[in-house]
Amino acid sequence: xxxxxxxxxxxxxxxxxxxxxxxxxxxxxxxxxxxxxxxxxxxxxxxxxxxxxxxxxxxxxxxxxxxxxxxxx
Numbered sequence: 001x002x003x004x005x006x007x008x009x010x011x012x013x014x015x016x017x018x019x020x021x022x023x024x025x026x027x028x029x030x031x032x033x034x035x036x037x038x039x040x041x042x043x044x045x046x047x048x049x050x051x052x053x054x055x056x057x058x059x060x061x062x063x064x065x066x067x068x069x070x071x072x073x
Contacts, residue, residue, distance in 0.1 A: 002060060003060055003063075005056045005059070008056065008059045008060050008063055009051045009059065011063055012051065012059065012062070012063055012066075013047075013051075015063075015066055015067075015070075016047070022044040022047070022048075023044075025040065025044070026040045026041045026044055
């Protein structure tokens with residue numbers, strides 16, 4: 001059964017931000033360095049844009065590939 005677009009996006013984000021959310025990560029980076037925090041926020045915005053504009057089938061294929069690689073490690 002294929003995943004919904006939202007489920008796929010959530011799982012991909014969990015692979016990137018293992019210990020929290022993207023917003024938590026940006027806040028953590030911002031606390032260390034406001035300059036790097038701005039960059040982190042832009043990276044999250046770009047990730048969100050890429051996830052929104054990438055076809056659902058490609059996102060699911062990427063997700064499967066990444067999980068397969070993790071299992072092999």
